[in-house]
Amino acid sequence: MKFPLHFFSLPLGRFLLASVCALLLALALDRLLPPPVDLGVTPEKELPLYSKPFGNEHPPFYPAELSTPDGRLLNWRAVPGALNCGECHLKETLEWATSMHAISDLDLIYDSTVQENTLASRAGKAAHGVEKGRWCESCHNPLGTLAGAVTPANSVQEIAAMEEGTACVVCHTVNRAEPLAGNGALEIDINGIFRYAHPALIAAAPSRHARDMRARRNQPLMGNSALCGACHTEIRPTSVNATTPPMNLQDTYDEWRHSPYAKAGIQCQDCHMAADPAGFVAALKRGERPKKTVSHRFAGNNYLLSNTALPAGLLSTLRGGSPPGLNRLYDRATFKKELGKTNEAVVALLREAAELRVETAPGEDALRLKVSVINAGAGHALPTGPLDQRYLWLEVQAKDAAGNTVFHQGKFDETRGAEDPGAVRWMKEVRDIDGKPERRHLLFDAFTLHYTRKPIPPRQTDTVDIRVVPLPGAQGPATVEVRLWYRIAVQDILKNIESQGLGKIDVVIPPLLLKEVRHTVGAHSAQPAQASRADNGGGKS
Helix, strand or coil: CCCCHHHHHCHHHHHHHHHHHHHHHHHHHHHHCCCCCCCCECHHHHCCCCCCCCCCCCCCCCCCCCECCCCCECCHHHCCCHHHHHCCCHHHHHHHHCCCHHHCCCCHHHHHHHHHHHHHCHHHHHCCHHHHCHHHHHHHCHHHHHHCCCCCCCCCCCCHHHHCCCCHHHHCCEEEECCCCCCCCEEECHHHCCCCCCHHHHHHCHHHHHHHCCCCCCCHHHHCHHHHHCCCEEEECCCCCCCCCCEEEEEHHHHHHCCHHHHCCCCHHHHHCCCCHHHHHHHHHCCCCCCCCCCCCCCCCCCCCCCCCCCHHHHHHHCCCCCCCECCCECHHHHHHHHHHHHHHHHHHHHHHEEEEEEEEECCCCEEEEEEEEECCCCCCECCCCCCCCEEEEEEEEECCCCCEEEEECCEECCCCEECCCCCEECEEEECCCCCECCCCCHHHCCEEEECCCCECCCCEEEEEEEECCCCCCCCCCEEEEEEEEECCCHHHHHHHHHCCCCCCCCCCCCEEEEEEEEECCCCCCCHHHCEECCCCCEEC
């Protein structure tokens, strides 16, 4: 179609002419922009005191599995932080700021625990505790690990970007992932991205920026579970503790890999990065294939550190201080509102994962409960993650016709911060070389692992039989209440904060009620001493 010259003096004509010129300029800039400047750091030249005690045959980040394309360290002086991204991507940056990714290194519970592992555990004190800490920090502090900050004689400055945990630039510069290799098995090319002088330059050449930042159309790995699996697989190498072979301590990716979800092509990001994660999972449970949406809240399992009902000072302390971008990209009220949305998404997703069924069979001499816990919505085992901390348990309470409790198993003690030790529990017990239980997440010293009850694979059911003997002369109907609880961590992990001289956190880590079922079962009550359980499904990992 030809346009007369006077057409371009009209408003529509001027708009079309400007659009064509902008497109031609963008294409030209995309072609003419110079290649990235080589910013890689060779430790022998620029960080001569950077420690590599495990030998030069390993990458400089070992015992982490992190890597860079050329095997060199990240130039800490030129790392773009999330605040840079927030200038144009405010919505995504604010969502991320409320997530656990944003505080993966600042989280006080994590920070004190990794310090306790590297400085106070047997394996940490034996030799090279700080360097062994790269095994943890590769996922919790990837920018610091890549820059060479995890070393005894640290000469790398703690710039703002390196306080941002798993920040935008970490995932958005990944070339390759090996999720079954161990902690942080990602090849990250931050040194290879083009450093933009001004946001206008990004706007002028968006395709170049999309390639640099691994837009999904350019890097399909961005939407693949392998990207997540590199940090949601935890394998302790012998360099951390040589008393055992490599020890699998977290298998979330492998659980997904063998699940019906993997076979159906449903990736981690589809659920955990959905705008409505619980709604997405609920649709999958109905047999639907919902439309994919994207949020950077990364809804997972940490209902505690997103709970705005906690005192503001306590929550800020546990999260490691003020969020990145506060008073520059958003105000405190906005952040609190968004954090509340993240908490709602996390709690709803957790509750969508499990189903609970209870069958009662009264007899002449006993009341038998058949309790079924169904992993109905999680694409991995239930529970998953570091199972010496994350766990499920059952609470069973029976009341007589007058409302008196005549049996209670699994009650949570809000003073001690622990449930009844006789409860049915899905958890992994860690013991040290002396056979002592380790409940402070000192995984450097883990020697044996034992499941009190094995986690439930996706779309499978674990059934527990509980036999309750009626009290003599019990009259009227009895009500049985069965509750399924989830807890993000055991109380003892808070001892690491005090042990590291950071003060005492006077708080009980609360559990989260996932499901509750009530039954009226006839003229039977029970006495707790008569309760018994079927085989608990335990075994060595």
